Structure formats: C-alpha cells, structure tokens
Amino acid sequence: MHIAARIARMAESSTIAATARGKALAAKGLPVLSLSAGEPDFDTPENVVAAAIDALRRGETHYAPTAGTSEARQAVARKLRDENGLGCTAAEVTITVGAKHAIYLALQTLIDPGDEVLLPTPAWVSYAPMIELAGGVVVEVPGDPARGYLVSAEEIERAITPRTRALVFNNPINPTGTVHSADSVRAIAAMLAGHPRITVIADEIYEKLIYPELDPQANTCSIGSCSEVAERTITVNGMSKAYAMTGWRIGYAAAAGAGAAAIREMIKLQGQMTNGIASFCMPAVVEALTNSSASVESMRTAFAARARLVSEAIATMPMLSAPTSTAAFYSFIQLGTALGRVSPAGRRLDSPSRFCEALLDEALVATVPGEDFGGAGRTAFRISFACSEADLREALGRLRGFLEQLTD
Numbered sequence: 079m080h081i082a083a084r085i086a087r088m089a090e091s092s093t094i095a096a097t098a099r100g101k102a103l104a105a106k107g108l109p110v111l112s113l114s115a116g117e118p119d120f121d122t123p124e125n126v127v128a129a130a131i132d133a134l135r136r137g138e139t140h141y142a143p144t145a146g147t148s149e150a151r152q153a154v155a156r157k158l159r160d161e162n163g164l165g166c167t168a169a170e171v172t173i174t175v176g177a178k179h180a181i182y183l184a185l186q187t188l189i190d191p192g193d194e195v196l197l198p199t200p201a202w203v204s205y206a207p208m209i210e211l212a213g214g215v216v217v218e219v220p221g222d223p224a225r226g227y228l229v230s231a232e233e234i235e236r237a238i239t240p241r242t243r244a245l246v247f248n249n250p251i252n253p254t255g256t257v258h259s260a261d262s263v264r265a266i267a268a269m270l271a272g273h274p275r276i277t278v279i280a281d282e283i284y285e286k287l288i289y290p291e292l293d294p295q296a297n298t299c300s301i302g303s304c305s306e307v308a309e310r311t312i313t314v315n316g317m318s319k320a321y322a323m324t325g326w327r328i329g330y331a332a333a334a335g336a337g338a339a340a341i342r343e344m345i346k347l348q349g350q351m352t353n354g355i356a357s358f359c360m361p362a363v364v365e366a367l368t369n370s371s372a373s374v375e376s377m378r379t380a381f382a383a384r385a386r387l388v389s390e391a392i393a394t395m396p397m398l399s400a401p402t403s404t405a406a407f408y409s410f411i412q413l414g415t416a417l418g419r420v421s422p423a424g425r426r427l428d429s430p431s432r433f434c435e436a437l438l439d440e441a442l443v444a445t446v447p448g449e450d451f452g453g454a455g456r457t458a459f460r461i462s463f464a465c466s467e468a469d470l471r472e473a474l475g476r477l478r479g480f481l482e483q484l485t486d
C-alpha cells in the first residue's frame with residue numbers, strides 16, 4: 079500500500095518508543111524499571127472520576143459541542159483569567175483531545191509551507207514532527223546546559239528572520255525540568271513587541287509542577303499575560319500532568335482578543351477532524367479545574383521530593399551532570415565522558431541512543447535518549463521521576479552501578 083511521503087518521513091515519538099521497549103522486556107518477565115514515560119504514577123483524584131461517572135449515569139453520552147460545553151469552556155476561561163492573568167472568555171477557548179491535539183491544531187492553523195518556527199531546544203520530541211507536518215521549517219534555538227538549557231530573549235531574537243511565523247514556547251520545559259523565571263518570560267515578550275508577525279504557542283502543561291523547595295527563585299508567569307503578545311499568544315494546557323489524567327486525553331487552547339480568530343479556525347479544523355472530547359468528560363474538566371487544588375498540591379509535593387532525590391544522586395554520579403530539576407518531572411542529563419566508553423556487555427556507547435539501549439538491556443532501566451529533543455540533547459538522556467520513590471531509588475542505584483562498570 080502507498081504511504082504518503084509526509085507521513086513516511088515522520089519519525090516515531092522516541093519517548094513512546096523507549097517506553098514500549100521497556101514494556102516489551104518487562105512482558106518477558108524481566109524486572110525492568112521505567113524512567114521513560116512522562117506520566118504521573120498517581121491516580122486521577124476521586125472527585126474528578128466521580129464527576130465523569132455521574133455524567134455517564136445521567137446519560138451524557140451523545141456528541142458534545144466541538145469546542146466543549148459552555149460550562150467546561152467557562153471553567154477554562156475562569157482558570158486562565160484568575161490563575162494566569164489571561165484576558166480570554168469562554169468563546170475564546172477550545173477543549174481538545176490532549177494538549178498534543180491543541181498544539182497540532184495551532185500549528186496546522188498558523189503555518190504555511192516554508193514558514194519558520196522557532197523552537198528552543200532541547201524540546202519535547204513531538205514539536206518538530208508536528209511543525210514539519212504543517213509544512214513549517216524548524217529553527218532550533220539551542221539552550222546551554224550550564225544555564226539550565228534556558229534560552230534568552232537575545233538568543234531567540236538572533237534566530238528571527240523575515241520568514242519567522244511562530245515561537246513554540248514550552249514553559250516549564252520537558253525534557254529539561256527547568257523553568258523560565260517571570261523576568262525572563264517578560265523579557266521575551268518585550269523582545270517580541272518588535273516582531274509583530276510572530277505568534278507564540280505557549281505550552282504550559284507543566285505549570286502546576288514547579289518546586290521552590292529546590293530553588294526559591296523557581297517561579298514563572300504566563301507569556302499570554304504580557305501585554306506585548308497577549309493577543310498573539312495561543313496558550314495551551316491540559317489535564318494530563320497536573321491532575322494525573324494522561325489517559326483521559328483532555329487539553330485546551332485559548333487566545334484573547336484578536337488572537338481568538340485563530341481559535342475559531344482551530345475549532346473549524348477540529349470539527350472536521352475529531353469533534354469534541356468525550357461528552358461525559360466535560361464535567362470532569364470543570365471538577366478538576368475548580369475543586370482539585372489539594373490533590374494537585376499533594377502530587378506536586380511528592381514530585382518535589384523526587385526532584386531532590388534525583389538531583390542529589392546525579393550530582394554524585396561519575397561522568398554525568400544535570401541542572402537541578404525545579405519543575406515538571408524530568409532530569410535531562412549530560413553524558414559527558416560516559417560517551418564513547420564501553421558497556422559491561424561490550425557495546426561502544428557512542429551516542430545517547432546506544433547508552434540508553436545498553437542501560438536497558440544490561441541494567442534493566444528504561445530511559446529516553448536525548449537526540450530527538452534536539453540541541454544539547456545530542457549528548458544527553460532524559461529520566462522521568464514520575465514513578466514511585468522506591469523504584470526511583472532502585473533505578474538510580476542501577477544507573478550508578480552501570481556507570482561504574484564502564485571501561486575505556
């Protein structure tokens with residue numbers, strides 16, 4: 079059967095692939111520990127589950143409006159106004175099949191063939207394939223590991239050309255576990271004031287997972303709240319990470335004022351593509367956004383403790399280095415002189431992929447190689463600490479043991 083060229087040349091998600099490799103070994107009965115999936119180990123808060131079950135029992139099983147029920151859109155708009163300082167109304171919100179879908183819709187809506195899209199790297203593995211599928215050209219803005227991989231307004235500005243159409247601004251960042259300060263976000267918005275052609279796609283899916291416990295300076299703000307770009311920012315967020323709702327597939331996008339024209343076009347595409355999310359999930363959106371802050375906080379505190387555990391462990395490991403994870407649930411680790419060494423089973427570890435493959439096969443720890451994250455990811459790998467603390471301790475012990483056995 080013929081496969082369209084644009085799909086054939088698209089890479090598979092390396093995070094999904096790495097997770098699948100770990101699961102395949104575990105299915106053979108091997109005691110694999112997974113540090114690969116970007117998925118909380120917690121269960122969805124009970125009140126949110128109950129809201130969906132109640133809706134099912136009430137018979138809310140028919141098509142929902144494409145952009146969401148008015149109650150759910152209002153809950154999102156209220157959250158964005160009260161918590162993020164965005165000036166958007168319910169009509170300027172669409173609820174999507176995960177944040178991934180919202181980003182896909184935004185890119186399809188904004189990008190014409192040949193348009194350049196700025197992408198600070200290392201970046202989540204799905205942005206580049208989605209930009210390319212929309213006909214865009216990825217322009218990486220590489221972040222320096224020594225500065226938490228965070229790019230500055232000046233570095234972004236240097237990458238702007240007359241063809242630049244959009245900036246994908248993920249904050250806090252997967253895979254680096256770092257977060258732009260509010261000052262840095264404001265500086266980027268101020269810089270963009272001079273570049274009116276550029277739309278910002280602000281992916282804030284990790285906004286609730288920030289750890290001042292690890293660094294009192296860890297704080298941020300939503301770029302869509304900055305007046306310079308308020309009406310040309312599409313803010314994307316979702317339920318997956320903060321509410322432990324990955325399997326529910328619920329995200330959303332919003333843009334205020336003139337930016338709402340893009341949301342209307344995204345809804346048009348959504349209506350020809352997926353329609354809305356499952357109708358009985360709409361009350362769960364309202365419940366999560368309005369009644370779940372205690373659950374979110376207890377998960378955040380647990381992630382902060384794990385972030386500390388990981389940062390302290392990596393700091394004492396031979397060869398490796400990583401900035402302290404002050405957000406999300408990832409550590410992005412430079413391999414340093416581990417690259418090029420030989421594993422206990424005799425593999426030459428000349429790339430992050432080879433390193434992660436050997437770590438999985440020989441130490442039974444699943445991680446994600448950094449190449450597909452771009453930039454400094456080409457010499458790094460990512461671990462997720464969204465697993466139990468006991469598994470995390472055991473996996474870090476195995477990683478240390480593996481490193482100690484490497485030879486020249």
Ligand SMILES: Cc1ncc(COP(=O)(O)O)c(C=O)c1O
Nearest residue numbers: 116176177178202252316318329
């Ligand atoms: C930065 C980033 N954006 C978006 C997503 C997708 O989230 P969702 O599950 O809502 O589609 C992820 C998931 O890993 C992510 O890390």
